[in-house]
Amino acid sequence: MANDKREVILEVKNLKQHFKTGKKTVKAVDDVSFEIYKGETFGLVGESGSGKTTTGRSIIKLYNITDGEVFFKGKRTSVNPKSIQSRIKKLQVGITREVERKLSLVEELEQKIYDLRIARNAKVRDLKEEIELLKERKSNRKLNKINDKIEEIDSEMNQKIVKLEDRIIKVQEEIEQDKARNLNNSDLEKLIEELKTDLPKATLDNKVTEEFTMDLQMIFQDPMASLNPRMTVRNIIAEGLDISYKRKPRAERQKLAESYKEKREEKIEKLINIVGLDKEHLNRYPHEFSGGQRQRIGIARALITNPDFIIADEPISALDVSIQAQVVNLMNKLKDEFGLTYLFIAHDLSMVRFISDRLGVMHLGKLVEYGDADKIYNNPVHPYTKSLLSAIPLPDPDYEQGRRRIKYDKTYIAYNAGGYHEVSKDHFVLGTKEEVEAWKAE
Ligand SMILES: Nc1ncnc2c1ncn2[C@@H]1O[C@H](COP(=O)(O)OP(=O)(O)OP(=O)(O)O)[C@@H](O)[C@H]1O
Numbered sequence: 001m002a003n004d005k006r007e008v009i010l011e012v013k014n015l016k017q018h019f020k021t022g023k024k025t026v027k028a029v030d031d032v033s034f035e036i037y038k039g040e041t042f043g044l045v046g047e048s049g050s051g052k053t054t055t056g057r058s059i060i061k062l063y064n065i066t067d068g069e070v071f072f073k074g075k076r077t078s079v080n081p082k083s084i085q086s087r088i089k090k091l092q093v094g095i096t097r098e099v100e101r102k103l104s105l106v107e108e109l110e111q112k113i114y115d116l117r118i119a120r121n122a123k124v125r126d127l128k129e130e131i132e133l134l135k136e137r138k139s140n141r142k143l144n145k146i147n148d149k150i151e152e153i154d155s156e157m158n159q160k161i162v163k164l165e166d167r168i169i170k171v172q173e174e175i176e177q178d179k180a181r182n183l184n185n186s187d188l189e190k191l192i193e194e195l196k197t198d199l200p201k202a203t204l205d206n207k208v209t210e211e212f213t214m215d216l217q218m219i220f221q222d223p224m225a226s227l228n229p230r231m232t233v234r235n236i237i238a239e240g241l242d243i244s245y246k247r248k249p250r251a252e253r254q255k256l257a258e259s260y261k262e263k264r265e266e267k268i269e270k271l272i273n274i275v276g277l278d279k280e281h282l283n284r285y286p287h288e289f290s291g292g293q294r295q296r297i298g299i300a301r302a303l304i305t306n307p308d309f310i311i312a313d314e315p316i317s318a319l320d321v322s323i324q325a326q327v328v329n330l331m332n333k334l335k336d337e338f339g340l341t342y343l344f345i346a347h348d349l350s351m352v353r354f355i356s357d358r359l360g361v362m363h364l365g366k367l368v369e370y371g372d373a374d375k376i377y378n379n380p381v382h383p384y385t386k387s388l389l390s391a392i393p394l395p396d397p398d399y400e401q402g403r404r405r406i407k408y409d410k411t412y413i414a415y416n417a418g419g420y421h422e423v424s425k426d427h428f429v430l431g432t433k434e435e436v437e438a439w440k441a442e
Contacts, residue, residue, distance in 0.1 A: 015068035030365035042357030217302035221314035223294035292323035
């Protein structure tokens, strides 16, 4: 599993998703970063309200993100234009400060030149008085000596002044460069426009690009709520294809019409079989199916666009335990068959543990620990992960009798300090250095 040549398919960088509700701001996702490799199952776990769903929805662009970036197959798919703007502003403030610092350096250097001249004048004044006396005494030899001395003082001072003036010129040039770097407002607007065109348009108006919609699909927790009750299974499954077809220009659609119908039907029939249902189910409506069957329909619907990435948000939580394993097995089979990558969101760790290659543990909008799933299960470091894992029941009566949930006191954790620390290869923990060291030693 741990292979350095793994290809990153999804990268989430400093993702923030905050919601304003009245006066309060809910930081549903707060500065979360992680990456998912092609072909793996990345389990995102945490208790209800920790921000897992919001993370998934932000990735699939159901929200305009508050801050951060998301890259899918190396292409930036999400960035908040306001956050670009604020970053540029910060840069400008930084440059302004730098200019101020340099201006005061110039002042300092000018002061030094002034001080040198004062010191020189004081010295020379005394010598000149002496000269007047010597002139009266007509002592030419001594006179010459003092004149030489004054010349010496002057040349020494001039050398110093030349050096200082050179520095001043250099700093002034730097100030000009800084000022040129500091964009005026119209340049700023231009830069933002450039950044915008650099991104898929979807990023900014929250419409989704064609490619992205096809490549990235979602499976939801409650298939009944996510399947339109008034649509037949056939049309539900075909929805992704139909949307993309309807987006095509009319002329192209007319040309394709016949072959599209055929291909569509072919694909639907193939998929209904693949997910373990029957062709004759296609004319029925969602309410005629059991929970497990409805989830199979949801899976077929996700597969119709040939995605390579699927976000499965609690896909088995609403199902009977007996059905859960069936759906998980089906998803695993499809993963191999179609070369899929999964982001598998779940609050119940007992199943995720068996299917995840890598894992992220969320708590209060933060990703507190992530990386290789085995490492995290066998050697959890963050106190929240330890507590969460201790809550998983095991099919072992002796263990169960002694099992106690490890208490977790979040007040001890400095969530806003520190960053991610790699405690072993592909195993990252959020905290300050001291915290992580202490947790490791526990
Ligand atoms: N649209 C929204 N407006 C305001 N607050 C929201 C919104 N969506 C989510 N939240 C809040 O953000 C926090 C994280 O919610 P989220 O649904 O992402 O958590 P979760 O870990 O997926 O939990 P669950 O398993 O219960 O769905 C919660 O406090 C929730 O109330």
